Amino acid sequence: MRLSPLTRALLGAFTALALVFVYLPLSLVLLNSFNTSRAFAWPPPGLTTRWWSQAWSSDGARSAIVVSLEVAAIATVVALVLGTMAAMALHRFRFFGRDTVSLLIILPIALPGVVTGIALANAFTTMLGLELGFLTVVVSHATFCIVTVFNNAIARMRRLGTTLEDASADLGAGTFTTFRLVTLPMLRSALLAGGLLSFALSFDEIIVTTFTAGSGVTTLPIWIYQNLFRPNQAPVVNVVAAALIVLSILPIWLAQRLAGTDESVAAAR
Amino acid sequence: MVKSFGPVTAVAGVDLAIADGEFFSMLGPSGSGKTTVLRMIAGFEQPTSGRVLLDDRDVTGVPPFARDVNTVFQDYALFPHMDVRANVEYGLRVKRVGRAERRERATAALETVRLGGYADRRPTQLSGGQRQRVALARALVNRPKVLLLDEPLGALDLKLRREMQLELKQIQRDVGITFVFVTHDQEEALTMSDRIAVFNDGRIEQVDTPARLYEAPATAFVAGFVGTSNLLRGSDARAVFGRDGTFSIRPEKIHLDDDAEPTKARGTVRAVVYLGSVNHYLVDLDGGGTLTVLRQNLRDSTDSALDQEGRRVALSWDDAHVIDLDDSGAGQPVGAGTETQEAP
Ligand SMILES: Nc1ncnc2c1ncn2[C@@H]1O[C@H](COP(=O)(O)OP(=O)(O)OP(=O)(O)O)[C@@H](O)[C@H]1O
Ligand SMILES: [Mg+2]
Numbered sequence: 001m002r003l004s005p006l007t008r009a010l011l012g013a014f015t016a017l018a019l020v021f022v023y024l025p026l027s028l029v030l031l032n033s034f035n036t037s038r039a040f041a042w043p044p045p046g047l048t049t050r051w052w053s054q055a056w057s058s059d060g061a062r063s064a065i066v067v068s069l070e071v072a073a074i075a076t077v078v079a080l081v082l083g084t085m086a087a088m089a090l091h092r093f094r095f096f097g098r099d100t101v102s103l104l105i106i107l108p109i110a111l112p113g114v115v116t117g118i119a120l121a122n123a124f125t126t127m128l129g130l131e132l133g134f135l136t137v138v139v140s141h142a143t144f145c146i147v148t149v150f151n152n153a154i155a156r157m158r159r160l161g162t163t164l165e166d167a168s169a170d171l172g173a174g175t176f177t178t179f180r181l182v183t184l185p186m187l188r189s190a191l192l193a194g195g196l197l198s199f200a201l202s203f204d205e206i207i208v209t210t211f212t213a214g215s216g217v218t219t220l221p222i223w224i225y226q227n228l229f230r231p232n233q234a235p236v237v238n239v240v241a242a243a244l245i246v247l248s249i250l251p252i253w254l255a256q257r258l259a260g261t262d263e264s265v266a267a268a269r
Numbered sequence: 270m271v272k273s274f275g276p277v278t279a280v281a282g283v284d285l286a287i288a289d290g291e292f293f294s295m296l297g298p299s300g301s302g303k304t305t306v307l308r309m310i311a312g313f314e315q316p317t318s319g320r321v322l323l324d325d326r327d328v329t330g331v332p333p334f335a336r337d338v339n340t341v342f343q344d345y346a347l348f349p350h351m352d353v354r355a356n357v358e359y360g361l362r363v364k365r366v367g368r369a370e371r372r373e374r375a376t377a378a379l380e381t382v383r384l385g386g387y388a389d390r391r392p393t394q395l396s397g398g399q400r401q402r403v404a405l406a407r408a409l410v411n412r413p414k415v416l417l418l419d420e421p422l423g424a425l426d427l428k429l430r431r432e433m434q435l436e437l438k439q440i441q442r443d444v445g446i447t448f449v450f451v452t453h454d455q456e457e458a459l460t461m462s463d464r465i466a467v468f469n470d471g472r473i474e475q476v477d478t479p480a481r482l483y484e485a486p487a488t489a490f491v492a493g494f495v496g497t498s499n500l501l502r503g504s505d506a507r508a509v510f511g512r513d514g515t516f517s518i519r520p521e522k523i524h525l526d527d528d529a530e531p532t533k534a535r536g537t538v539r540a541v542v543y544l545g546s547v548n549h550y551l552v553d554l555d556g557g558g559t560l561t562v563l564r565q566n567l568r569d570s571t572d573s574a575l576d577q578e579g580r581r582v583a584l585s586w587d588d589a590h591v592i593d594l595d596d597s598g599a600g601q602p603v604g605a606g607t608e609t610q611e612a613p
Pocket of ligand 2: 303304305419
């Protein structure tokens with residue numbers, strides 16, 4: 001595409017503006033985690049690693065991180081299994097109400113979190129007689145994690161069609177062999193991308209969690225929210241946020257590399 | 270066999286017997302049900318009614334992976350995440366053939382399709398013709414009873430297509446496996462096949478050798494689809510043959526301004542289509558209808574041929590080459606004299 005110099009300059013300026021708008025606050029968080037001033041004075045009067053060591057030894061922060069990691073990991077695994085199976089069923093078989101089922105699977109991500117939160121909490125406590133806790137949080141998170149896995153998987157399946165699986169069957173492979181040797185390898189990058197996304201979604205979910213966690217379970221977002229407005233905890237919260245920024249770069253980088261393998265899949269078609 | 274997809278009848282009724290070791294083609298226009306028949310033979314589709322017999326064994330309910338049949342898909346369907354060798358070995362691998370034998374047979378199959386040096390490449394690193402040959406090797410290595418090929422040359426350019434036609438035919442002779450070959454290219458079917466089934470609208474119009482299909486088409490559809498049609502029907506036919514009916518004459522059997530035989534019809538040259546070594550003359554007959562006449566460029570130059578447009582011409586042919594398509598013994602040449610009157 002050929003752009004006029006003016007358009008190019010404007011596009012450059014807007015891109016720079018958008019980047020600054022996103023990354024300036026983020027770098028501020030990083031910087032403030034070393035700020036000697038408890039109230040984040042600007043410019044920082046001095047730099048210190050005190051908050052980092054304080055955060056490291058904060059039991060509340062550590063256990064919240066562990067809970068969040070556990071919830072996200074289990075919800076993601078559940079979503080990977082169920083989401084892939086749902087996508088395969090909807091892709092391979094035609095049945096009455098297929099489109100409706102497809103819509104119903106995707107719906108939870110569009111519904112306001114408050115609504116799903118209340119609905120799930122009600123269902124857990126009244127209908128199922130469950131006590132709100134770790135399990136109910138995991139199940140609630142899985143409901144929207146499935147969507148991202150399902151969407152990624154079915155998009156890939158639609159793009160690939162069924163001829164590769166037909167070819168595998170034609171060459172003598174049964175259903176499970178075909179899944180293991182052909183379907184899964186072709187889906188792998190899509191599933192990894194969907195899994196990373198659902199991990200991230202679960203990790204910073206707060207609304208549904210608030211309704212379904214009960215009092216015993218504190219995930220990281222809930223812990224941050226609870227401690228954000230306590231003046232003496234603010235620097236520690238800030239450190240946690242800074243650590244999360246650094247950690248988030250990892251999945252993004254992974255996802256980018258996976259996108260690379262995707263292109264070779266696309267080129268094979 | 271009959272196959273319906275809901276309200277759509279893809280195959281309205283097909284009854285075929287294909288001989289062992291035969292190169293059998295299914296020829297027909299788009300949507301005539303060729304792929305559906307092939308998929309029923311492979312086991313991807315279940316016939317709505319009817320049976321599939323393989324070596325006299327009923328395999329109708331047998332899933333594709335348990336049938337001794339392999340397919341070369343139209344888009345090749347090579348596994349992109351495996352190299353060429355792994356693709357070719359796939360069928361043996363899932364049948365738990367030992368590693369050494371697998372290697373050996375895959376190498377031999379790749380040699381057969383002249384891709385010996387390409388075993389370590391990925392499918393993405395191959396040209397269309399090479400991918401086609403990998404797909405062929407991947408199927409042949411299993412030594413199936415029947416090899417199904419769904420327009421395997423459709424994606425290739427004309428020159429490569431011609432080469433691959435000869436090569437496929439040679440490979441089929443060498444391995445002796447029954448080939449069922451789907452195409453909508455009549456020339457391809459004529460050059461390669463032992464026998465051809467002509468499909469139309471979910472039915473078979475005629476099953477015959479290439480020569481018989483061309484010389485003695487059973488129906489107007491076959492006459493039109495295999496070769497250039499040159500049909501005369503209704504009053505157009507009456508003007509030439511003296512009675513109603515549907516008649517066909519191949520363009521190369523008609524002579525233009527030839528005194529050797531008595532004139533059968535007169536007309537005006539509407540257009541001359543220049544085709545290199547030959548020209549097609551489209552002649553509007555005085556009694557109605559149009560005939561295409563093929564003439565080699567032995568003496569004519571291009572200009573002199575194009576000069577013929579608009580000229581009055583006389584046409585003649587040997588009655589033995591006129592095919593009466595309404596005849597009850599359809600597909601028989603009309604024969605000289607008796608049934609045909611001379612044109613006025
Ligand atoms: N899965 C399906 N669902 C519904 N209709 C189908 C399906 N498969 C094929 N058909 C219909 O059946 C008819 C025959 O299709 P088929 O693919 O066998 O044609 P074909 O002769 O192979 O054509 P082509 O030369 O274009 O490949 C078509 O009208 C097609 O639309
Ligand atoms: Mg087809």
